[in-house]
Amino acid sequence: MILGDVHDVIVVGGGPAGSAAAIGLRRAGASVLLLERQEMPRDKPCGDILGTQALSLVAELGLDRRALDPFPPLRGFALHVAGRRPKVSRERDLASAPRVVPRKILDAALIDLAVRAGAELRHARVDQVLQHGETIVTRSRSGDHESRLVIGADGWGSVVARSLFEERHAGQTGLAGRAYVHDPRGFEGLMRVFYSEETRPGYGWLFPIDRTHANVGVGVLRSDGHALPALFRHFLEDPGSPLLNLLGDGASVDSERTWPLALGWTARRRAAGRALLAGDAASLVGPLTGAGIHSAIRSGLMAARSAAAALAAPASTAFHLAAYERDCARWFRPRLGLERLIQRGLAAPAGLGALSALFTASPRLDALWTHLLFSLG
Numbered sequence: 076m077i078l079g080d081v082h083d084v085i086v087v088g089g090g091p092a093g094s095a096a097a098i099g100l101r102r103a104g105a106s107v108l109l110l111e112r113q114e115m116p117r118d119k120p121c122g123d124i125l126g127t128q129a130l131s132l133v134a135e136l137g138l139d140r141r142a143l144d145p146f147p148p149l150r151g152f153a154l155h156v157a158g159r160r161p162k163v164s165r166e167r168d169l170a171s172a173p174r175v176v177p178r179k180i181l182d183a184a185l186i187d188l189a190v191r192a193g194a195e196l197r198h199a200r201v202d203q204v205l206q207h208g209e210t211i212v213t214r215s216r217s218g219d220h221e222s223r224l225v226i227g228a229d230g231w232g233s234v235v236a237r238s239l240f241e242e243r244h245a246g247q248t249g250l251a252g253r254a255y256v257h258d259p260r261g262f263e264g265l266m267r268v269f270y271s272e273e274t275r276p277g278y279g280w281l282f283p284i285d286r287t288h289a290n291v292g293v294g295v296l297r298s299d300g301h302a303l304p305a306l307f308r309h310f311l312e313d314p315g316s317p318l319l320n321l322l323g324d325g326a327s328v329d330s331e332r333t334w335p336l337a338l339g340w341t342a343r344r345r346a347a348g349r350a351l352l353a354g355d356a357a358s359l360v361g362p363l364t365g366a367g368i369h370s371a372i373r374s375g376l377m378a379a380r381s382a383a384a385a386l387a388a389p390a391s392t393a394f395h396l397a398a399y400e401r402d403c404a405r406w407f408r409p410r411l412g413l414e415r416l417i418q419r420g421l422a423a424p425a426g427l428g429a430l431s432a433l434f435t436a437s438p439r440l441d442a443l444w445t446h447l448l449f450s451l452g
């Protein structure tokens with residue numbers, strides 16, 4: 076059963092990648108059907124950090140700056156390496172400093188921008204995607220939909236990737252647990268990162284959303300995934316945990332969830348037939364930071380540009396979609412590659428000592444590291 080018209084593009088998934096793709100396509104004049112399996116607003120396990128790049132990209136999508144007012148800019152970075160004194164470095168440029176915006180709020184705001192740009196949003200969980208000649212068909216319980224092109228922005232375990240791409244994510248995988256903390260005593264507005272022998276090259280975090288709420292969590296490589304539940308419990312509950320030392324007696328913890336991350340650049344395809352993959356579906360999460368919102372938005376916009384060019388010149392569809400592969404490789408490969416290199420250094424036995432030394436070499440240098448770190452997301 077085919078429901079309704081044939082759209083130019085179906086975007087599967089209404090996270091940051093899908094909303095960005097839909098907005099980009101509408102700006103280029105294409106008709107867009109956005110299929111999202113969850114009702115918005117919905118939670119997505121995340122550290123909720125919008126770094127310097129992500130902040131500028133959400134502005135490019137049209138997000139009103141005032142929507143970010145409840146989430147003050149982070150005022151600095153605190154590095155906690157087990158067994159050493161915490162190192163605090165202040166950020167001077169608060170205008171572009173990261174903010175911690177719960178995904179429940181951010182993703183609902185971005186999908187709203189996509190709808191206001193003219194994308195048609197339907198609540199549907201896509202079970203399968205088929206390509207018949209020059210037509211794409213998406214299948215879900217509520218019916219089939221047709222389009223000329225499809226963008227898979229459906230995150231980890233993407234059904235578009237499983238249906239239309241032979242490759243699987245062959246790179247490094249991470250696993251992270253996240254919770255929210257409310258502490259009436261309040262937080263200092265510092266992005267806190269906790270490294271220990273058990274988590275490296277992954278880390279624990281405390282990212283303050285506002286004065287009294289924070290996002291906390293622990294991320295490890297998948298190879299250490301079996302240890303995550305115990306590490307997460309230790310981080311949240313053990314009196315010896317560096318997190319508990321920072322919380323007052325009245326603090327409460329809720330909304331614990333765990334989620335995988337496809338880390339780093341891999342040689343997988345991101346364009347095949349009449350399909351493109353963006354965001355986590357395309358494996359674009361930073362292996363050092365675990366940040367992927369900026370990559371999701373950027374790749375969503377890049378995919379929209381290539382899809383719009385393909386729609387305008389149907390005889391050269393393959394050429395324009397292949398341009399997306401090249402754009403992705405040009406932008407993401409060097410950046411994700413650099414993060415992977417630093418991550419490898421941290422995984423080495425002397426890694427944590429070197430990191431600590433880097434941040435204590437001179438106040439000028441650690442301000443520079445902090446600035447660079449803030450711009451990785």
Ligand SMILES: Cc1cc2nc3c(=O)[nH]c(=O)nc-3n(C[C@H](O)[C@H](O)[C@H](O)COP(=O)(O)OP(=O)(O)OC[C@H]3O[C@@H](n4cnc5c(N)ncnc54)[C@H](O)[C@@H]3O)c2cc1C
Binds near residue numbers: 088122199334353
């Ligand atoms: C614990 C954790 C902490 C993180 N912290 C940060 C951080 O602080 N900063 C940062 O930048 N990044 C962070 N990341 C990474 C970031 O969350 C992702 O990179 C980002 O969500 C990718 O966006 P996306 O739009 O590609 O995918 P998603 O945000 O996963 O969105 C995919 C959407 O597709 C929908 N969908 C899935 N399947 C279907 C289907 N079959 N049919 C219809 N809809 C479907 C989903 O419901 C979802 O809404 C973190 C990740 C984890 C797991």
